[in-house]
Each structure stands twice: as C-alpha cells, then as structure tokens.
Amino acid sequence: MGTREGIGDRLRAAAFAELQAIHGFRWAADRFTQEVSAELRLDWLRLAQEEEKHMNWLLARLEGLGIPLRERPVSDFLWRSFLTCTSARAFCHYIAGAEERGRDAGLRFAKRMQQFDPISAEIFGQIAEEEKSHIELAYRYFPLSTRPFDLANQTPMRAAATAVSPTDSPIQAPNDSSFALPKHR
Numbered sequence: 001m002g003t004r005e006g007i008g009d010r011l012r013a014a015a016f017a018e019l020q021a022i023h024g025f026r027w028a029a030d031r032f033t034q035e036v037s038a039e040l041r042l043d044w045l046r047l048a049q050e051e052e053k054h055m056n057w058l059l060a061r062l063e064g065l066g067i068p069l070r071e072r073p074v075s076d077f078l079w080r081s082f083l084t085c086t087s088a089r090a091f092c093h094y095i096a097g098a099e100e101r102g103r104d105a106g107l108r109f110a111k112r113m114q115q116f117d118p119i120s121a122e123i124f125g126q127i128a129e130e131e132k133s134h135i136e137l138a139y140r141y142f143p144l145s146t147r148p149f150d151l152a153n154q155t156p157m158r159a160a161a162t163a164v165s166p167t168d169s170p171i172q173a174p175n176d177s178s179f180a181l182p183k184h185r
C-alpha cells in the first residue's frame with residue numbers, strides 16, 4: 001500500500017475503470033436511445049464527461065509520480081459487462097453497483113493512503129464524493145423496491161449488481177497500443 005507500485009496499481013486500475021465508465025455511458029446513450037427519455041440520455045452523456053474528468057485526475061497523478069501507465073495489465077471486465085446489459089434498467093443498476101463498489105474501495109484507499117500520499121488520497125476521496133450522485137441517478141430513474149444501499153447512512157449492501165452477472169476474465173493490457181477501448185459506433 002505504501003509503495004510506489006501499490007499506489008501506481010490503484011491509480012491505474014481506477015483510471016481504467018473511469019475509462020470504461022466513460023465508454024459505458026456513451027454506449028448506453030447510443031444503445032438505448034429508443035428506450036429512454038432524452039433527459040436520461042443527456043444525463044448519461046454528462047456522467048461520461050464527469051468520468052473523463054476523474055480519469056484525467058488519476059492519469060495526471062500517475063504522470064506526476066512518474067509511474068508508467070502501461071507497465072502493468074488492467075482488466076476490461078467492466079466494459080464487457082456493460083455490453084451484456086440488454087435494457088437501460090439493467091445497465092443503470094449494473095453500472096451503479098460497479099460505481100458503488102469503486103466508491104467503497106476509493107474511500108478505503110483514501111483513508112489508508114493519507115499518510116503515504118495525501119495528494120492521491122485526496123483525489124480518491126473527491127472522486128468517491130462525486131460518485132454519490134452517479135449512483136443516486138440510477139435509482140432515481142429506475143427505483144428498486146428494496147434499495148440496495150443507503151448513501152446517507154453509508155451502509156452499502158451491494159445488491160444492485162445482480163442485474164447481470166458476467167464472468168470475470170481479466171485480460172492483459174496491450175503494451176503497444178493506446179489506453180483506449182474499441183469504438184462502439
């Protein structure tokens with residue numbers, strides 16, 4: 001945790017998760033155009049921009065620490081999971097579940113990192129704060145009878161991700177290509 005590699009791994013994994021969220025929201029805005037309101041579509045595109053801001057904070061921190069982006073593999077699990085969502089509702093619940101798990105991890109990281117790298121800790125803390133509204137948005141559009149978490153009381157229950165349950169199979173990140181996912185158009 002307190003090592004340069006440990007910090008780098010977390011920054012890299014988080015940046016790649018943000019990248020997948022950017023593509024996920026844009027993909028959903030395209031894929032479910034007929035199914036959702038113009039308002040939700042615009043909200044998704046707005047969230048994609050926020051995820052891009054988060055990714056850029058993380059990439060800038062990696063660069064600031066002189067940690068190479070491509071020295072370790074990352075997983076495209078999230079992106080492949082989004083593609084298995086067959087409805088806007090399933091997508092919303094799935095991505096909100098992923099954001100909630102990411103947020104929990106970010107909060108834990110921010111707390112433990114405070115003594116080693118306060119700058120990275122602050123970035124993770126700020127992202128976690130902003131992810132709250134992303135998660136809430138999903139349940140505003142697609143309420144569940146049993147709410148899977150309660151952000152106000154900080155009691156995550158992790159039920160939302162059951163909307164889809166893809167199998168995990170991490171892949172090696174390419175060392176020679178760009179930090180990007182396939183185009184969905």
Ligand SMILES: [Fe+2]
Pocket residue numbers: 018021050051054127131
């Ligand atoms: Fe984000």
Ligand SMILES: [Fe+2]
Pocket residue numbers: 021047051099131134
């Ligand atoms: Fe988000």
